[in-house]
Amino acid sequence: MGISRRTFTTSALALAGVGLARPARAAEVTLNAVHFTPAQVSYARSFLAFVAKLNERGKGVVQIKVRGGPEILPLGQLGDAQKSGLVDMINCPAGPYLNLVPEGEVFSATSKTPAELRANGGFALINEIYGKKGNAFVLAHVDGGAGFHIFTVDEPPRAADGTIDFSKLKIRSSALYRDFLEKLGASVVVQGPGEVYTSLERGLVNANAYSIAGYSGFGWNKFTKFRIDPSFFQTDVLISVNKAKWDSLPDDAKKILQEVAIEHEKESVAANLKITADEGKAMLDAGMKVVEMPEAQRKLFLETAAKESWARLEKRDPTNVAALRAKFG
Incomplete structure (x- = not known):
């Protein structure tokens, strides 16, 4: 019943060839997105800069496909479109969908920075609320610092x-x-x-x-x-993702999205002030x-x-x- 060295080697190579020797890499995930202003407005330009950075960093793992702005979906419909899953990601202020998540008021009312709110648990709290009421996960509060x-x-x-x-x-x-x-x-x-x-x-x-x-x-x-x-x-401009979609993402996609979002959050405040x-x-x-x-x-x-x-x-x-x-x- 012995197996020759040649037979063992051949079998191992065959298994590797059909991908049984190691797990296959997950397929790249694509999220569709809509921004709330026309493309020429600074808020849209800021969001498109975030998308460009994410798509570069997320090659092979996660990408964002921008469908457009208010010509695709009016501002007042973005919150509902994300909640229903029609749109995966929106770049939109909290204000236009306070009917869904009235707690979005806190983004305009607070004087704390996003970094402070991440450190003190504020972001975790607001995401718990957004998840329940808007079926949304807030990636970042961007373009802040000005009134x-x-x-x-x-x-x-x-x-x-x-x-x-x-x-x-x-x-x-x-x-x-x-x-x-x-x-x-x-x-x-x-x-x-x-x-x-x-x-x-x-x-x-x-x-x-x-x-x-x-x-x-x-x-x-x-x-x-x-x-x-x-x-x-x-x-109070936010970048958010449909909560069910977020929960379905592989961990490496979530990690890249969150890292790039937090980087952009910080950079966008300085850019917005300028x-x-x-x-x-x-x-x-x-x-x-x-x-x-x-x-x-x-x-x-x-x-x-x-x-x-x-x-x-x-x-x-x-x-x-x-x-x-x-x-x-």
């Missing part, structure tokens, strides 16, 4: 005491800061970015609230010639004027902004407020 401004067509009206009279403004808003602007006394029209140009052009609104970064990419600076300082809140400075200067050089609030009004404005997100979250769903305040507050 939102109110831009006006005409010089902002003043009250007798010199403060800005927000009651005379009809402001295009996102759902994220609607309550805050209403608290200031302004009339508010909630619209996605794709509708704003026409609203300004037709005079349906006389003001617009948005970040400096990306503003000129929409062409809105053609109509709004004044910027009210200071800014409020913090930009873009904010550069684009803000370009608008001022083109004739836009900055209007500063009197000190007392400025203080009240910032205090109101700081309170409003937490108040709205508590009104919508108080379940996780105490736990979130402990991490994000």
Whole structure:
């Protein structure tokens, strides 16, 4: 019953040849993705830079195929599309789908950095919530560090005491800061970015609230010639993945996605601050004027902004407020 050396060697080579000597490598995984702004806007450019880095690092393991922006899916549908699995990955602010995950308010309300929130357990907590309510896993909070401004067509009206009279403004808003602007006394029209140009052009609104970064990419600076300082809140752009899809990924794909996302998270904050400075200067050089609030009004404005997100979250769903305040507050 002995086996010759030649027979053993031949058998071993045959087994290796059909792949039985070692496990086969898993096939490369591809995730489809949609971004929330047109490709020329800085937020989309930031996301596409993340995708390029991921696709280079993830060759043979994981790739991202970008389907497009709002021409593929409107901003207001991105959260539902990801929850249902129609889209694997979205680059989208938390604000447009607060109806699904009201706790997304914390990304604009917090003054903590993503790194601090990863270290103190805040990210783990918010991902537990996003998983349950939005069927989503948040990879990164990107393009942060800067806030939102109110831009006006005409010089902002003043009250007798010199403060800005927000009651005379009809402001295009996102759902994220609607309550805050209403608290200031302004009339508010909630619209996605794709509708704003026409609203300004037709005079349906006389003001617009948005970040400096990306503003000129929409062409809105053609109509709004004044910027009210200071800014409020913090930009809340997220990169997230359908939770069921995330759970199905092999460990090496998850590792690459998370590593590249955290790298981009950090890099994008610095890049966003530079873009904010550069684009803000370009608008001022083109004739836009900055209007500063009197000190007392400025203080009240910032205090109101700081309170409003937490108040709205508590009104919508108080379940996780105490736990979130402990991490994000």
